Amino acid sequence: MGLRYGTEAEVLQGLDFRLERGGFYFLTGPSGAGKTSLLKLLYLAQRPTRGRIRLFGEELADAPREALPAFRRRIGVVFQDFRLVRHLSAFDNIALPLRLAGEDDRTIEGPVREMLAWVGLADRASARPPTLSGGEQQRVAIARAVIAQPELLVADEPTGNVDAAMANRLISLFEALNRLGTTVVVATHDLSLIASVSGARMMRLEGGLLSDPTGELRHPPTRGYRA
Missing domain, CATH: 3.40.50.300 (P-loop containing nucleotide triphosphate hydrolases)
Structure with a gap:
């Protein structure tokens, strides 16, 4: 190839x-x-x-x-340039793959909160990408990539x-x-x-x-x- x-x-x-x-x-x-x-x-x-x-x-x-x-x-992807949706919060960026898969918001809340805590961003759930540091954006991007297993x-x-x-x-x-x-x-x-x-x-x-x-x-x- x-x-x-x-x-x-x-x-x-x-x-x-x-x-x-x-x-x-x-x-x-x-x-x-x-x-x-x-x-x-x-x-x-x-x-x-x-x-x-x-x-x-x-x-x-x-x-x-x-x-x-x-x-x-x-496929879950972690991009070098993150590619987060700028107008969505960290929570909603991470939840995006689950919502695209048709999951109900009531079932999304727990897994997304758990993932935010795992990557050390439990207190930044409502923050939008432009207000996050590069390292924080990277952690949101990783959480988004893995949330749907x-x-x-x-x-x-x-x-x-x-x-x-x-x-x-x-x-x-x-x-x-x-x-x-x-x-x-x-x-x-x-x-x-x-x-x-x-x-x-x-x-x-x-x-x-x-x-x-x-x-x-x-x-x-x-x-x-x-x-």
Whole structure:
């Protein structure tokens, strides 16, 4: 599989890997290696310009555009630039995936309050994104991504704006979600973060190429997602 933007050279080339369903993966590599582009393929914001991608048992490289939102609702995404809805409170930003899934407001209140407390923002529930610090916005974005217990969680530098203690707390949240069966892919430069998760696998991108020294990405032990 490959990806290029316009007529430029491919930013990703020769990708051929499978993620184990329920696995925990860290994606590393130097700046400009294509990590964000690879994540965009995984959360269906970008289609490969050649090859195929298979998620949730479906071939999606050529799927009709109108079919993609249903698949995206099964994916939680933590963006580098947060992408919070500016006119909504922290509470309502976190509640958004549940409301889009059709859940009643009476059933949303408890889980959202619990998530706000977990990320240390219980007292900021009514605050809107422009009044939050970068670290607070990042925690709201992470809470929004995990609140609906997605089948696949994709996070782009999710701990870049928080201190070490909060970074470890957020990674513990990812691990808890992973234990419930969510496949987790985290792009990061933080090697200490990678070392903190027992059993996590590491993928490395450099020059648009994905390394697979152990062969685990091509031949994982169980069924998974193919790209």
